[in-house]
Amino acid sequence: LKALVWSGQTEIEVQAVDAPSSSQDWVLVRPEYVGVCGTDLTIVSGAHLRAKPGIVIGHEIVGRTIGASRLPEGTLVFVNPLLDCGACRPCRSGAGHACERLRLLGVDLPGGAAEQVSVPARSIVEIPSHLTALQAALTEPLSVAVRAVRQSHLQVGDYLHVVGAGPIGLLCALVGRAAGAGRVTIAEVAPMRRELAAAAQLEVVDGVTDHAADAVIDATGHPAGARSLLQAVRYGGTAVMVGMHAGLAEVDLRQLIFGENTLRGSRNYTSKDVAAALALLATGQIDYRSIVTAVVTLAEAPEAVRRLRQGTEGKVLISISPPAPASTTDEDSASRKAGPIS
Ligand SMILES: [Zn+2]
Ligand SMILES: [Zn+2]
Numbered sequence: 001l002k003a004l005v006w007s008g009q010t011e012i013e014v015q016a017v018d019a020p021s022s023s024q025d026w027v028l029v030r031p032e033y034v035g036v037c038g039t040d041l042t043i044v045s046g047a048h049l050r051a052k053p054g055i056v057i058g059h060e061i062v063g064r065t066i067g068a069s070r071l072p073e074g075t076l077v078f079v080n081p082l083l084d085c086g087a088c089r090p091c092r093s094g095a096g097h098a099c100e101r102l103r104l105l106g107v108d109l110p111g112g113a114a115e116q117v118s119v120p121a122r123s124i125v126e127i128p129s130h131l132t133a134l135q136a137a138l139t140e141p142l143s144v145a146v147r148a149v150r151q152s153h154l155q156v157g158d159y160l161h162v163v164g165a166g167p168i169g170l171l172c173a174l175v176g177r178a179a180g181a182g183r184v185t186i187a188e189v190a191p192m193r194r195e196l197a198a199a200a201q202l203e204v205v206d207g208v209t210d211h212a213a214d215a216v217i218d219a220t221g222h223p224a225g226a227r228s229l230l231q232a233v234r235y236g237g238t239a240v241m242v243g244m245h246a247g248l249a250e251v252d253l254r255q256l257i258f259g260e261n262t263l264r265g266s267r268n269y270t271s272k273d274v275a276a277a278l279a280l281l282a283t284g285q286i287d288y289r290s291i292v293t294a295v296v297t298l299a300e301a302p303e304a305v306r307r308l309r310q311g312t313e314g315k316v317l318i319s320i321s322p323p324a325p326a327s328t329t330d331e332d333s334a335s336r337k338a339g340p341i342s
Helices: 038-044 139-151 167-178 191-199 223-232 253-258 271-282 301-310 330-334
Strands: 002-008 011-016 026-036 060-066 076-079 117-120 124-126 159-163 183-187 203-205 213-218 233-241 262-265 292-297 315-319
Touching: 011 301, 026 076, 026 301, 038 301, 060 117, 060 139, 124 271, 139 167, 139 213, 139 233, 139 271, 159 167, 159 223, 167 183, 167 191, 167 213, 191 203, 213 223, 223 233, 223 253, 292 301, 301 315
Parallel strands: 159 183, 159 213, 183 203, 213 233, 233 262, 292 315
Antiparallel strands: 002 011, 026 060, 026 117, 026 315, 060 076, 076 124
16 A cells, blocks of 8 residues: 655655554544645654654545444544543543643554554544535644634634634634634735735734734744734733744743733644534635645655645645545635645
8 A cells, every 4th residue: 555654864755555454443544635734744854753764644634434333434534643541631631632642643653644544443533424525624733723712712703813824823813713703813924824814815914012912822833923922912811822832932921910811722622623623614614725725646745745844835635545526616716825726
């Protein structure tokens, strides 16, 4: 079987791998779309703390079940890639998504950028029947955004400010809008990302420094993003950090105290967040075309990953088994987007 493998250093390539096996608790899935994200780029750059060379990447997986399990053969499913230990304190308190020994498909275990992947039976979530695999392909990053917006305690009519218009930042802004925000702004410097945000009818700004936003989300993982949070948030408002930081960053604690602000982290997603993400997709409130700039084959994936590392792509999806011809609505989207969709 073919799979996208990180072979060490900065090399990523399509390799032939052994077919994965199934058991009572692990079922086989044939991935149809797999998203590439920052975590994958961290792996490919050799900077990921846990990934080992030889790993099949891909943790944003939508595909069809192989063989009957609790779902019939061929059911379209989202694969939750989080593998919790079940024993640590977060796990015992029902927060397996923040497990102290969390492992991921595509990082610690073979991922979904492959013709087949073996996944825990409990990790598959049925996708609403009227959604196509492509329409559901963003379920994983969208779940991350749903959690971040939840953590911000955004209320209907509130002003949400998002820092960073990468895929997660864009999705946070779109979730905020769908959740009834009265105003949504997004700060970004990169021209390609500003265009994507504007095409999604978002209000693009250079930054917000007037303590006006009820809720602020940093989706950059950049020290400047962390610094800007407390300049944007209003008195009593909430600032959420979802972009992954390497560690230390500067935050003006006097602003935190004077503003009586709440600074919160947001990590991964719960099954409730996944359900909300699927509902947002099923009701058409979030459209993959708002953030996806390229859909590539497995063979084209190494080149697309290179473009991502250079910052010339938004969100990239790998199409593993080409689905039925695209729907007619794909045409009007072509004018709204920065890059080509195949
Ligand atoms: Zn990801
Ligand atoms: Zn745990």
